[in-house]
Amino acid sequence: MIEIVATAESTEQASLLFDAGVDMVYVGEDLFGLRMPASLPKETIEEITKIAREKNKRVIVAVNAIMHNDRIEKLLPYLQFLEKIGVDAITVGDAGVVHVLKKHGLQLPFIYDAQTMVTSANPINFSVKRGAVSAVAARELTYVELEAIQQKVPVPIEVQVYGATCIYQSKRPLVTNYFNFTEQKRSVSKDDDLFLSEYKNQDEHYSIFEDINGTHIFASTDLNLMPHLDMLYKANIKRWKLDGIFVKGEPFVKIAHLFVQAKQALLEGRWSEEVWKPLNEQLLTHHPKKRPLGTGFFLKDPGDIK
Amino acid sequence: MTRVLKKPELLAPAGTLEKLKMAIHYGADAVYIGGLKYGLRSRAGNFTFEEMEEGLDFARKRNAKVYVAANIVSHEADIEGAGDYFRTLRDIGVDAVIVSDPALIEICASEAPGLPIHLSTQASVTNFEALNFWKEEGLERVVLAREVSMEEIKEIRQKTDIELEAFIHGAMCISYSGRCVLSNHMSFRDANRGGCSQSCRWKYDLFEMPDVDERQSLLGGEPLEAFSMSAVDMSMIRHIPDFIENGVESLKIEGRMKSIHYVSTVANVYRQVIDAYCENPDNFEFKQEWEDELWKVAQRELATGFYYGIPDETQQLFGKQRKIPNYVFIGQVLDYDEDTKIATIQQRNHFSVGDEVEFYGPGFTHSYQTIKEMWDEEGNPIEVANQAMMIVKMKVDVPVKPLDIMRKKKG
Secondary structure, eight states: OOOOEEEOOSHHHHHHHHTTTTTEEEEETTTTTSSSOOOOHHHHHHHHHHHHTTOOOEEEEEEOOOOHHHHHHHHHHHHHHHHHHHEEEEEEHHHHHHHHHHTTTOOOEEEEEOOGGOHHHHHHHHHHHEEEEEEEEOOOOOOHHHHHHHHOOOOOEEEEEEEEEEEEESSSSSHHHHHHHTOOOOOOTTTSSSSEEETTEEEEEEEEEETTTTTEEEEEEEEOOOGGGHHHHHHOOEEEEOOOTTTHHHHHHHHHHHHHHHHHHHHHTOOSSSHHHHHHHHHHSSSOOSOEEEEETTTTTTGOOO | OOOOOOOOOEEEEEESSSHHHHHTTTTTEEEEOOSSSSSSTSSSOOHHHHHHHHHHHHHHHHEEEEEEEEEOOOOOOGTHHHHHHHHHHHHHTTEEEEOHHHHHHHHHHHSSSSSHHHEEEGGOOOOOHHHHHHTTTHHHHHHHTTOHHHHHHHHHHHHHEEEEEEEEEEOOOOOOOOBBBBHHHSOOOOOOGGGOOOOGSEEEEEEEEETTEEEOOOTTTTTTBOOOOOOEEEEEEEGGGHHHHHHHHHHOOOOSSSSHHHHHHHHHHHHHHHHHHHOOGGOOOOOOOHHHHHHHHHHHHHEEETSOOOOOOGBBBSOOOOOOOEEEEEEEEEEETTTEEEEEEESEEEEEEEOOEEETTTTTTEEEOOOOEEEEEEEETEEOOOTOOOEEEESSSSSTTTTOOEEEEOO
């Protein structure tokens, strides 16, 4: 079995993603979740969960923010709501959330998602012992490390195979601070589509935005592991995430469908260059031109990173 | 009636054995050091087990504690031998380890029972339920994330009883600790395994990209200002009473890479403030000389971080930087003869006859002296002390003590 999980920005998109063959959608609101394509209110999450039930699909809700006291106080009613509507799992990155789940005996499976911190099997096993049903691997891991981790943990690890990857989160409003210092009267929003480049390396550009969780910066290339999915399959890594934060609407659904086709080919033993190459070429037509694609750390040697 | 307050621990960094001794001598109740493994400061002087034992012996005799940081985020290859490592730390008498990776916490708890564990700020603990989680896991103390406000600390204190440690002084990550891998992506150096290349302090362009080959820069300012994420440093010198009133058990100074001059000065100042407040909280008066003293070793502007609100642009290093007057550590007192008023000094940096120098020592003693005459070890008169570690004798009018430090203003 291979499971494809994709972010969803609306009820409509969630429905289309399910129809395109995606197994799970990943949704949430900014108050509790990090870097979602859209901050969805409770009613929308409930609607999406209903659609998932009808279509025999699943819903994961992002509860992976770094919570301060004010958030953790609002958390219990939110979790109770998610339990009541029957979402399939939540992502969690803050130990406080695990504590609240346990203290109140909530029946909500959780996926360990501490972002950059999930870099070896042991923290995953630590969280599994405390109830985690899966874990999201850090994007900074190489294939060699991912393979070793999956062998050592009893739950499926989720590996991102497509989309933007966050490399930085500050609680400070860094874009607002910059505009204030330079006396530019600009309002700042999550949808500004701004980029950074190092003065010394103008070739690379990094997405940056601000929301209620602070300032977020993304890697200079979005991930695309389409040509290498067979490696994941062989390593028994079978939960693949597609992140659509910078690829909205229909193009993202089309890209998801390409990964579903790749999954079918692998499951049916038809994987070959003749299969993935056309899929990859189609992907390039749907993916935004100003966002270069790459393989991130996947193909690197673990020793390349000092 | 005088209120009796619980006096917090003053915790100082110690990059080397010498810094450990000086930090404790200058008033630290505890120091944190790095071992040869699992530390986040691969370039700081890290301690062998033998050096740790010597440091522990020194600390014991002065009723001080030694914590060892093992706060990396581990990858697969990193954790072999961690059980042996923690057992050795426990057996030589280390007072606690500072860890952030749950894997290392678990190994430490199961393989080295009895060794107290402190959760590093790398774990970004920002709420009381996270503290309760770690308390149930058996941890003794949590170092709070630098993003926690004073109001939040107050509430946290009311809702948890695990020990709290908070940063009071030093350089800061501008990101949530551990949630920044700029260095991994920009320099292939792992920020969470001790390789941080400080990409946040570089200069950046900020722009919109209407098309693939079209950039519309949003840089502004006159002269043009680069986008930067560089934070000023933290100093809570004027707010120590807030920590004490809110029951924070340990006040932490950042900087295992910092110099002896820095560590001794900063520890000395905060020792004064903590003691003064706890002795008489109701009649406590802030002394400007404490803050002035900190500026002598400041490397950047100072601010209060997240403690009293979300930091705005004034807490970032924008624009032309003011030049902060710098002081240089030029010598350490080895001996003083009360009768002849002759001090024996070990040279640490260039000085000469005619220089105005300052001596300071533990207990915030300060004195000033113009160097009138100097002699080398053989008693020959000299004009300049220009050899590293050379022994110099000179007349010093106000008595000084061994381990007092001599410095002068630069330039």
